[in-house]
Amino acid sequence: MIKYTTIVFLLILLLGTKTHSSNGDNILGIFGTHSPSHVIVHMAVMKTLADRGHNITVVTQMKPKLAAHENITVIVAPPTPERKKFMEEYMKQTFNDKPSIWTTLMKAVLQANVQLEGQIEFMVHPNFKELYENPQTKFDLVVLGPMANDFQLGIAAKLHCPVIITWVGVPLPFMDSIVGNVNDPSYVPSLNVALEAGQSTMEFTQRLGNLFKHSFLDIVNKLLNFKMNQMYERAFANKTDPEFPNYYEMKRRISLLFYNYHSPSEGPIRPTVPQSIEIGGIQVKDQPDPLPKELAKFLDDADEGVIFFSLGTNVNTNNFGPEIANILYSVLSQLPQRVVWKWEDLNNKPGNASNIYFSNWLPQDDILAHPKVRLFITHAGKGGVAEAQYHGVPMLALPIFGDQQGNAEIMTKSGFGRWLDMHTLTAEELEENIHEVLENPSYRETIGKFSTLYRDRPLTARQSVVYWTEYVLRHQGAYHLQSPLIHMDFIARNNIDVFGVILLIKRSKESYQCVIADINCV
Structure with missing residues (x-):
């Protein structure tokens, strides 16, 4: 009797175990970065989804150092020889000069046209273009790795599918603005602001420096958005389809932001919206592979x-x-x-x-x-x-x-x-x-x-990637998780119109009282 009970129990267990789908969703990963370390993080996300049973197509500028996977197809759209030489010289000069992050950002702004042309070349490379221009191509989701290439969101518009952004580090103003994360410089450290162990708040000098850094990054973000809009219109100008969304509409159609960060351990705690999903350490294997x-x-x-x-x-x-x-x-x-x-x-x-x-x-x-x-x-x-x-x-x-x-x-x-x-x-x-x-x-x-x-987390980084990606796939987007902030203009989000009406009413009331009292009010 015990023997048969054991067999029945094992059958129930096996039948109840969820196996990988043999007909997974089709997911496109777009990773035009020239940094191999960024590709490693992005590919960890895609491998996780491939292990789950989804059909993954990845387009990159370089062949990832990843073992062949039956569910992953890699399309390489390499840079031109001139572009590759430029990047090698740039990295060599960077090593010798050792610029700070601020010098790097300023240089990136000044050389924006050069960098963006590289992203345009990547996007129109025949290996890539024939994929998204082919009307027979069907994808259920686009995963975009941002690196001054937000205009490539137009590819998701052409493919009529939702988008997830996967970022390789902590939330920066560039990322926070996408989903409407609170980025108050009084208590949210900006880039390169280091707190002492056990320090939960910034001191006055740190807050002063943080305000300037935050303001600088905010300006850079606005300039970058302006340039991204220009590139989007250049790449996706479609006068025959008035329904084709513009750049800012596509920004508002982003479903989720994955970022390689874990706030409870890395700290300090950041106020983030439900669209921001922590996947810190996604590139770390659950079990290491055997070494040579x-x-x-x-x-x-x-x-x-x-x-x-x-x-x-x-x-x-x-x-x-x-x-x-x-x-x-x-x-x-x-x-x-x-x-x-x-x-x-x-x-x-x-x-x-x-x-x-x-x-x-x-x-x-x-x-x-x-x-x-x-x-x-x-x-x-x-x-x-x-x-x-x-x-x-x-x-x-x-x-x-x-x-x-x-x-x-x-x-x-x-x-x-x-x-x-x-x-x-x-x-x-x-x-x-x-x-x-x-x-x-x-x-x-x-x-x-x-x-x-x-x-110590309720879900591992990989489990988080699987759950939330499939959440977006199940609901064909996750727009219901969006913060109202990303749908508001500058005036509305700062209540300028409300305060203006209050001041107008106050002023009108004062003027009325002056008239009644027969006083000359100025």
Whole structure:
């Protein structure tokens, strides 16, 4: 009897388990960014949906470093040779100049036409254009990765399907304005505003600086929107179809915003609307993949632990000057720990120390998950920092450009490690800080506590992506979740008309009282 009861129970369990749909929805991912690290985050979102059983088509400028998947079709619309050369020179100059995020943003504004032309070239590339111009093409959803390419929302209009935006970092004014998140500079930190550990509010000087940063980003956002509208009209001018939505209408048709952030652990708490969905750490695997045999043995046999050194996908170590390379090698080669070092040109390595494993491509998340890894030397890109936080690995940051210095400052003030300026780096300074992070247990304890918070959620990042994407698919959009703010103009959202009427009534009342009292009112 017990045997038959067990069999019945197993049958019920199997029948009740929801399996992947063999006829999943058709989802198009548009990721025109030139940053490989951004593509990694976007592809993690798409792979999650592919694992669920949806049919995924992805269009990018570069082939993603992702194993073949039966439900994912990748279409590469590569940049022209001239565009590729321009980007390589731009990144080389950026590495040498080490601009701040504000310099980077200002340069992006001044060079907006150059950047936007690259996005136009991507969109009209034959490999891509034949997809959305083909009347036989049917998609149920578009997922757009924003990078000065909001005008590409017109593709969703041509395909008659809802849109989800997937952003690679914290909510910025550019993202907040899309869904109407509250972005009050008195308590919502702007870009590169770092609070001390345990500090929940900004001090006066921080609020003053935050106000200026917020205002600057708001101006940049307005200029960008103006330019996006021009590009939209240029790309999708359709005089034969008066029903074709304009740029601002398409902005209001965005269903959800996914952003790579987890407010309960990363803080401070931000007031966000239901359209904003946190998927912080989406690129971190639930279970790490097995490492290549040679690399796995190198890590497994590291009795003194492992230091992982990678400056991400945008920094080419061939651009290192000999002085910087020599400083890094001289220190790392003398350590008792083993070092895994991402280095592009394997024919031109800085040395051949037995404790250093060089490779021009490394599975970063899988390495950080290895129990022997004790320190991550990083450029402080958002993706790498999130992976180290998830796995509880202390960091030493060598930020290069953009938001990396701000990320490094936040990481340092949170007690997860330290950061140094690579352009003024000395061997003594590097060695001292490596020993400090390795030997002071407070860094591992602090980031370990953060890791516990980062993992403790009602839904994992992947579960959130699946649930909310399918929510949009079920309801053919999620417009009922929208904040009223995005449907209001400047006058209405600031109640200027209401205050104007109140002042008018007040003034009229005062004038009437003057007339009754026969007083000359001015």
